[in-house]
Amino acid sequence: MSENSYTYDHPSTFNHDIPITCVNIDDDKSDDICASLRMIFEEVGRTLNIKSLKGISIAVGDEGYRKAIDLIDSSRQVSNGEVIGCALTITNIIEGGLESYIVLKDVSIVPLLVEEAAKDGGQVAFMLQVIAHECAHIHGDDLFHEVMGDIPKIEEYKSHYSAFVFDISIVGWSEFSACFFSAHIGQCSEQSFRDIVESKVEGIVDDLESFKLMRLEPVDLLISVYKNIGNLIKFSSYYIGWMFNNELKPEKTKLYESLKNSWFLSYFLELDSIYEDILSKLSNKQLEFDEILEIGHLSKRIAEHFGFTTTVDRNNRTGIFFNN
Template sequence: MNQPETNPDAPLPRPSTFPDGLRVQVQGFDDQQAADGLGEQLTALFVQMGRYFDIQRLDGVTIAIDYEEALRSLDRGCATRELAPSRGRTVGVAMTPSVLRDGVLKSHVFVDAAVFFGMLKEDRYERAMQLLAHECAHVEVNAHYDRCFPDTLLRTKYMNAQQGARSEVILASWDEYAACALSAKRGENPEADYRETFLNDLADARERGNECIKAYRLHSQVGQIVREIREIYGGLMKHAAYYLGNAAGFGKSWRDDPAVAEALTEHWFLPFFERLETALAALYAELGVWPNHDGFEVIGDIGEDLMCEGGMYFYDSPDHPGEVGVQLPLTPDTVPY
């Protein structure tokens, strides 16, 4: 694996934060000796990454041929849902979930080996480096959040669907914005991919949401429709956050991007997009020194307003304090436009 050229006289940004004794694990290769050699090379690379990102809370790095099984088998240190790669419109090839180790929140990086080594074989070294840098940024972002709000990640039980939906939207949007902003100038610029994914979601989120509401009239599964609407509109926010975070990292504005500016002109999502940009930028300006959780709750408010715009909203149950109900339109045609 080729290493990038470096200037030996250039000062390093800081001592590496890569944890002593940790080694990158390469899993699923028939040739174990070759896998061990790759692991050593990648360990050296992560040591260098640790000079640019604070990854002292890194639990481990696993680059696996069977990416799905590697995720599924992770011991997260607490009872939680089973991990799985993203499927559907976007296919996940890397993930950095939180874990608990002796009461300390850490992060474990997983990478799909077939995709990662495929990039290297195709001489897309800079793209592969951006992939790793992005996951290292997630390690730093998770640690910042845990230091400011301890006993929250992996340790909060939500009382109802509204709290759960808000948390999913808040963390997904914030995490990706911050990770993209932190890693923006490491490796290949992923702007084109982020733009395409966001614009694809923007084009048909309302249509997909309406189809789910139509189906709900037949299956009547409240948990299913809540999950689907949250995934559609929360996904739109998350993919907007990818794009916005990367733009912020490069000091660019979406208003100077003709494709995005044109797509958002007079679009129903524009006011939500502008609110999201403002909220995320404010949080990033106080990275790791947030005095309270108020700025994050702003993102939750945007998410709830967006789901309401799509035809679903939560309301307090009058008969059961602390519980919420879910309201959907009587017919899909009543979804507001």
């Protein structure tokens, strides 16, 4: 299925009998598509732990994709940012255990839908990488839950700043670990990850400076700034996960070369060190949740670089942003 070898002589962790739901897909095609999909998941499940996967949905079109996600969890939303969602993993803790579901949009499984695309090595490699990445979310979630157990929920954080730190940390770790565990499968995503980090590093400067001129209320300013910084940390986490998978130090990558004269280089290296520390402690089962939050706390230091100071009121209820 790919030039990249990832199948070993291990029993698969994939439950071949789990349901696959098809949305907006013709019935006469669905059986063959589902059979092929089960074979792929069977192989990926030989190197990634996907025992907690309880169901898969595949959907044609944006509306079908939203419907498929809504059937699993109506609180989830399709990404509408720089990266348009083409796949999603939903994991919930049920009675102390994990239950995961994967939703795949048609653009991520074109070789299963179009006969000619099945002969296109590039499209097949892209499909395998998307599926492996979603499976790696499950693998990483399982490992994280095994070590950490139940973690706080975002609604438990009373200030806007603390909630952003939590969200940025969880999202960053999730994307880092998914890439770390899956980047060797299917298409190499180095260039696409690098392109989006470089774009965000360049664009965020104008975005943050423009917020200073908008006369926003403090909380609205905080939300605008931290969403932008959070996205930069998330996309950087993709790239660093790919780096760790390939056992590369930052200075050996093309992204490092492009960041040499950038304001962001020191923060990128700091994020790299944070993930290295987290992985080391996770492997020794000594990780504390506050150490995960170091990912999100990096956002405050980036905000300070651009002249923003973050404060929290006495009641710890509202994160306030002041422009220096």
